[in-house]
Amino acid sequence: MDVQRVIEGVLAGRTRQISRAISAVEDGAPQAPELLKALFERSGGAHVVGITGAPGAGKSTLTDHLVLLLRGAGRRVGVLAVDPTSPFSGGAILGDRVRMDRHFTDPGVYIRSMATRGTLGGVSAGTYDAVTVLEAAGFDEVIIETVGVGQDEIDIVNTAHTSIVVLVPGMGDDVQAIKAGILEIGDLLVINKADRPQTARLETELAMMLDLAPSDGAWRPPVVKTVARDGEGIDDVLEAIAAHRQFLSSDERGYLKEVERCRHRIRELWKAAAMERLLPSLLSDEELESAAERMARRQAEPYSLIEKLSKRFNS
């Protein structure tokens, strides 16, 4: 890979080089640090929106309509669809690769499914770096879309400035688990498929949870109803995003959120570097294998082993 050419291509907004750059950070290619060093100073210009929710909640459809509206307003939009199952499948969400055919010839839209395997710093790190690439390429808005509410997805959403949680009425009991977590990550709650009968009930439940949630009185996540399939309510979502953006820029909050994002990224890179360069030198594969075998035979327990090994940290 000719790093200089890729850098120039990204800065000029050329799709082909943007894709190469994102592949490089996604795969943790040896050129990735050099690339990111050069692109970093040109980053920071986009408003990053994270969208999460359960499978089938309609995130892709919502994203599709958001892109249409933003394009109508002349904004350049990048979309990253993160598939947390891909470390195992080795692929990415198939549907995403084809789903936005109508934007295919529009250079103001860039859509990318991300596998985020093998990246320094885990599944969210590749996403963060891909945002850096898209920002350097001059996109005004970046939408990160991911499935689920596990730690990975929460990390991914936390790389955004504005986080949206998409809920669907009548999804069953497990949704309680999601609802308990969303207040922590959602700057904006979307009830999609809001033409379903259980909508009012979900709305009431969310309002109650928001009333109970600890708040500094500064930002109460608005609840927006959509029927994304029919494009209904999308303008309300955009308005709520704009309001949150305005809120962030209205005082020091925006800066503090950015510092938090940076702290998170440094810590991730730092951990990853330690994992990769430091730890193997302190515990060899042979030692690990032998310990695992003794543990499997119940001849040794892991907790004493780790205590003994930890002493190496002080040498």
Added chain:
Amino acid sequence: MDVQRVIEGVLAGRTRQISRAISAVEDGAPQAPELLKALFERSGGAHVVGITGAPGAGKSTLTDHLVLLLRGAGRRVGVLAVDPTSPFSGGAILGDRVRMDRHFTDPGVYIRSMATRGTLGGVSAGTYDAVTVLEAAGFDEVIIETVGVGQDEIDIVNTAHTSIVVLVPGMGDDVQAIKAGILEIGDLLVINKADRPQTARLETELAMMLDLAPSDGAWRPPVVKTVARDGEGIDDVLEAIAAHRQFLSSDERGYLKEVERCRHRIRELWKAAAMERLLPSLLSDEELESAAERMARRQAEPYSLIEKLSKRFNS
């Protein structure tokens, strides 16, 4: 906490002490290593079944019926319901705490929702240690139930001997993402709500995927249809679990799988110990804060910073 008393209580199978022990490992209490050292040699006796799937797939209902059947066969059953959103909500799945009322007075059943925050080694580590506690307490079967298909949940399911992925017909496009990942983690695929019209289609799709999957010819994950709500097909699930257990014990595979579980656990503990004891001494809070602030102002980029810091590993 009187560690000796808790240890004796767990070994005697007393519910109250089991709960205290699991709380200790869940919270990463200072007594946890001492507790686990003592319990470890009495562990390893249960068959651990992991159940995962999207929210609303019916995992809780399926688990409930499995517990009923296993109890009917005189087996003692422990259930761990892991809520991956809880690092943020600080709580656990509300419904689980109340859902199995009918087992409440049965000492042969132990049900526990786990938050797994703050545990050494991340979200799956607490689960692994809780299994150790339940095994030491003499449970014959342990069921780990979790939501979703992210890395956390896959790690959790990988602490099981037999992993079940629960699917539902007609759940929408994102389910493709799940399906791509499940072949890697599912020893057994359950189509729940199999009275829905799209059942045959999902069945065909799964069969095709299984045909395409790389296989050493040894174990092809069976596809079992259930209507968990009505208790239909649960006996088939139990039979498939038994068949997989038999398969594991029929040659060296069971032992190798156990070694893999142990290797995973040691590596997790080792990483966690490094994070906790080693890394802070190499990067102070003040350094991190100052770096994050410069990065937020785009005065510094993180990749050079990490390169410089990594040199400390060689000192």
